[in-house]
Amino acid sequence: MLIPLANDPRDYAWGSPSLIAELQGREPSGHAEAEVWFGDHPGDPAETPDGRTLDRWIADQGAEAGVAEPLPYLLKLLAAASALSIQAHPSKAQAEAGYDREEAAGIPRAAADRTYRDANHKPELIVALSDTFRALAGLRDLEATRRLITELGPQAQPLAERLSGPDASLAAVIGWLLSDGAETARDVIAAAVAADSDEFAAELDLARTLEASFPGDPGIVVALLMNLVTLRRGEGLFVPAGVLHAYLEGLGVELMAASDNVLRGGLTPKHVDAAELVSVLDDDPGLPPVLTAREVGQGVGRYDVPVSDFALLRVEVRTDAPASVALNGPAIALATAGSLTVTGGASGSSADLAPGRAVLATPDEGELRVTGAGELFIALPGA
Secondary structure, eight states: OEEEEBOOOBOOTTBBSSHHHHHHTSOOOSSOBOEEEESOOTTSOOBOTTSOBHHHHIIIIIGGGTOOSSOSEEEEEEEESSOOOOEEOOOHHHHHHHHHHHHHTTOOTTOTTOOOSSSOOOOEEEEEOSSEEEEEEEEOOHHHHHHHHHHTOGGGHHHHHHTOSTTOOHHHHHHHHHHTOHHHHHHHHHHHHHOOOSTTHHHHHHHHHHHHHSTTOTHHHHHHTEEEEEEETTOEEEEOTTOOEEEEEEEEEEEEESOOOOEEOSSSSSOOOHHHHHHHOOOOOOOOOEEOOEEEETTEEEEOOSOSSOEEEEEEEBTTBOEEEEOSSOEEEEEEEEEEEEEETTTOOEEEEOTTOEEEEOGGGOEEEEEEEEEEEEEEOOO
């Protein structure tokens, strides 16, 4: 069975006013369009042609087509015109413990100061659709960060001292910045805005941009501790549990475990729990994996991620070179370029997909055949 899916863009303030509209070939709405969710997550489930939301459709009809509820993943289009909040996500064990703790404390799940809204982890993969996609991801090598902070001069000396010595802890520094280090953070930001550097020109340019949007936010200093990453179209960035990240600019396909657990580390007016963030933080310096799709069939590439919740395939077809993808569970296919037709292997039913349109394929189809000319991403359960 093939079920077309649709959803309205979410209007988060950081969203682009044009990127999703351009992909879908329509006029911009006139306001920010940040994400389109193609999944059954109760926060914003996709809609099916008969008017039911996807979570309702799965509850009503999923069992007969082999779709268990809920789906283990959430597929999105994401379009950023400015920085998202710096954030990290808990491991599965941390999420379960945190969820039970907040449930026992009686904190409403929709409360602004609620951290654990479910008991799941949230590893995620973003693949660039724009020619470039910029992000902050992971913590920079400590020696390089020390060089950057030194270039900021005397105003950054308190931060330099906390980063010095063999026992310097990035997690402790981040916790201090977000709780008791606001005055030092303002001094460091002022120094970064005024500084000039050949080695760290891009990082200082970003600090100036962030200061214009989030004046005085300690998260700007946290950003100075992180890797600045630029993805090219088709490249993916995998962010595992505990790794700090923030998407900055560009259009991408995002796939994650179905969770809404976010621990923020600045660049946001929302709740920041510094102590809880530090408790889940992986502060080992390093860049999270930047991935390219590994060829697994004609026109089919797979982004290899070390989690069982999801897998992401990139399918590129020409009119003379169709592709076929075997299904190991419920799949969501999202077109991102060209004009495509997706056909189920068992039913023979088909759906025409233009860029920005998606369809759920139930596992009883066995496989999907993709014809036409263009690009398609397919989300599946992980192996």
